Amino acid sequence: MPVGCGRHTARVVDRNGALVAQADVLTSVEWTRLLDDTSTASVVIQPERDCCEALSRVRSWRHDLQIFRDGQGVWEGPIVTPTWRLGAVEIQAVDVLGWLDRRVPHDDMVFPDTDLVHVAAALIRDGFAPHDPGHLVQILDESGIRGLRRYERDVGQTGDHLRALAETGLDYTAVGRRILLMGEDHCERVGTLTDADFPAGLEVSEDGASLATRWVLHGAEEGDIKGEAGGIDPYYGLLERVSEETSVLDNGSAAAGARSRLRGAFPAPTFIDTSSETTLSPDASVDVPSLVPGYCVDVTTTTTCRTIAQSLKVYGVKVTESGQGESVRVQLVPAGV
Structure with a gap:
């Protein structure tokens, strides 16, 4: 509709x-x-x-x-x-995720060789356990990234721990009281859009600032945890990035996190640019309640010098209504990042 x-x-x-x-x-x-x-x-x-x-x-x-x-x-x-x-x-x-910014881990927790979505589900369960205002966790698929994670009682906000997990290969969002957990590669399609569905027009961009051919991820300081992915590319040469995630406790998890970040940085990301919110036409063939972050829409543009068709992941949705009527704006990013 x-x-x-x-x-x-x-x-x-x-x-x-x-x-x-x-x-x-x-x-x-x-x-x-x-x-x-x-x-x-x-x-x-x-x-x-x-x-x-x-x-x-x-x-x-x-x-x-x-x-x-x-x-x-x-x-x-x-x-x-x-x-x-x-x-x-x-x-x-x-x-409902806002509650987790007001909750802390209530027990010491160690997750050996555990997929990130199950780590996230356990963190959420622990966060709500003492007093649950009402929530439901729904796992759409696993992330495919496993590793060791450790959390200490009363150390850090649960919401911050979730955001840190999302930086190493997990996606999550809230729809009503449901908290959806999925891997970064999850791409359930909910519609198809073309140039006509974006009254302000579309741009095609190549994001050279995000390009990397090698990524190094440092984990917890103790133990000198480190993982890496990529190297010298015959076309681009060598472009290196380094990041840190202190909740990563073993080299395997660090390597998986490095691979996850490299996937979004190599080759040079070329995409239909809706990184800022763009307004959808009222005639656009997509159901507004189905615009769930982490789901995908197929977008085709033929009005620029670089024709491209791409599956884009819904990153953000903003719906407003006032005396001037309703506006539905979406922010889309390349799928798999």
């Missing part, structure tokens, strides 16, 4: 599921989805009749914001900043 022009409603619910306030009169709405990080949403509500009294009871981290597009749930998460103004109430919220 096409993008169309959706209409939004919202409601505030208590942690126990009880309705706190229905927010049908919205003067603005913005919700996002994001790969490998916490997404945000905000609504501005025009209170009506007894709705004002109900909205006065909204509290940070106790209540959730739920957003619906044409009656279908598209976003949900804990409220972090309610603001009351004359004739308006603004509510800002983060998705």
Whole structure:
């Protein structure tokens, strides 16, 4: 179905599921989805009749914001900043991953020769274990990257540990209360787009700044952990990059992480450039709720000197609605990075 022009409603619910306030009169709405990080949403509500009294009871981290597009749930998460103004109430919220930025490891954990998605699932399970506001972990596929990981009780935020895993071959995102885990190569296709679907036009770019022929990844300082991938290329020569990931505890994991990073850097990434958000046409043949970070759309452009057809991974989604109507913007990156 096409993008169309959706209409939004919202409601505030208590942690126990009880309705706190229905927010049908919205003067603005913005919700996002994001790969490998916490997404945000905000609504501005025009209170009506007894709705004002109900909205006065909204509290940070106790209540959730739920957003619906044409009656279908598209976003949900804990409220972090309610603001009351004359004739308006603004509510800002983060998705379910936001809880993990307020949680720490509750036990010492060691993962020998374990795929990264199962490490991530265990971190999430531990983070929510003492007090779960409601979540579901869904593993779409494994990362194919295994290794030793160790976490200490009360050291570091769980959300930061997840982001560090994502830098070495894991992808994750939140859709409602579901946390999706997948490998970087996951590419479930949810649509096909062409130049006509991007009113502002498309660009084709070769990202020489990201090119590397050899990558070195240093792990934990103790033990001199190191992995590398690549070397001198007969066409490009030698371009080297070095990075550090202190949660990597063995040479095999470091080598896997180096290979993962090299995949996104060699050969010179050439892609349809939507690294900044670009607006989709209302006629674009893609279902907005299906625009999940980590999923892919096939994009073809023939309007530049370099014709290219490419599977692009959804990296970010931003949907806004105001008095001027709805805007659906997407950020796409080459699949497999």
